[in-house]
Amino acid sequence: MNLRGMAAIYRSEMARTRRTLLQSIVSPVLSTSLYFVVFGSAIGSRITEVAGISYGAFIVPGLIMLMLLTQSVSNASFGIFFPRFSGSIYELLSAPVSYMEIVMGYVGAAASKSILLGLIILGTAGLFVPLQIAHPFWMLLFLVLTAFTFSLLGFIIGIWAEGFDRLQLVPLLVITPLTFLGGTFYSIDMLPPFWQGVTLLNPVVYLVSGFRWSFYGVGDVSLAASLAVVVAFLAVSLAVVSWIFRSGYRLKP
């Protein structure tokens, strides 16, 4: 194991966050606060309760998930895309590090950022609405698993993308709609039965549901289903990454 190599990647990625602190931390916090003002206060004052929880508190887990998914994907994809783009990836590929070490360095850093961000947003939310966390351990588990899984997805996108436009495409066209349609701002039993069925095909529903369960003890789907979907997603992403490095896809001509 080249632990030092892995740590070097991790540290340099975290240093990049510090250099771009404003966009990495401040802007998601700001936009979450805006969500609270608009959805939580303005709309929430008309919708009193969902599943026995005040609307403002109800949307907290969904909002955190929204930020977690989009930030994990964008951080991790940019992290690996930039060295590819600038050519400095030659160093990574010629160094005595295994692909798992490279992945752990990049994905670990992106996930750390997202987790930190999730906790900051949680703290921010606490300023707006009273929070309760029924199952802190599960809350953290979901936070960490989701951050890693979607950072892995971002890493894959960063390797696949051939230009900045494509880099933006997936988060914009896939992640954001899936999250908004994933029960972030509503409970899926508020939908007509047909759309409930469709929604169950959306993996984000399971993430949000599991996460919300860890807060309030209620979810749209069972905890086991939520966990299974996260783990399955993680396994698929890992398989893709390992294929990428074995075949050299987009990395080695």
Add this chain to the structure above:
Amino acid sequence: MPPAISVTDLSKTYASGFQALTGINLEVKAGEIFALLGPNGAGKTTLISVICGLVNPTSGVVLVDGHDNIRDYRAARARIGLVPQELTNEAFETVWNSVSFSRGLFGKAPDPAHIERVLRSLALWEKRNNRLITLSGGMKRRVLIAKALSHEPTILFLDEPTAGVDVELRREMWEVVRGLRESGVTIILTTHYIEEAEEMADRIGVIQRGEIILVENKQTLMQSLGRKQLTLELLEPLVSLPNALSDYPLTLSDDGQALVYRYDTQQEHTGITGMLEELRKAGIQFKDLHTEQSSLEDIFVNLVRENP
């Protein structure tokens, strides 16, 4: 001691179908400076990239200090420092951080004293806190060299290390490279400045269209392929060569003003004395004479021309 680099039957066909390397066999001895010469597109960078693990070979085996560069990639790569041809770097990092990062990436414990030595030897010490984006092209190239040296490699690849570096610094870099060789580092360099190869290399390999067409000791190469020519400026122009001189490898210049005599420096008897004697007998007088020795450049150009 195994050779620093041993390449066997290496071929590379890119996804486009273009065959960039064809059956390369090459050994680089530990501790030597090996210069890889070849025209643009010959496959120098491709060969280096395959050895360093940046390009997947289509077939063939690469051993680095006896370690297979794919199966035993950690051991192989840990020994190699690579300075790529293209200027690439993490624009927003400082020189110091970028070079320290390289050392960490290769699994070496931090050693600020070593990094300082490397930066000083490459005249980068003053710039250590500058962001890479603020450096000139030649400085960026030196940063790439510093990064490669940061992890104390025993084999160093320099893909056109002095492209875009001014003359004075080029000399300084040669000194650095010589210093490395003194300390036992094997160096493989590609260059388009033949004088560089002439000055530095112990052995020379010429690659063309993806094939190694020659590997030779520099000294031997310059002696065996090196030719000298003696030019005699004539007092009176000649219309044709006198018959008595037809046995000599003499050519008359187009204007008839000069005679050119070509000979191998290696030959025991160059025939100069006899030739001059014949000239005297024929009453041909000359006002001046000079000799020229072919440089590595001439040798190289001839080689590449002879192997179309």
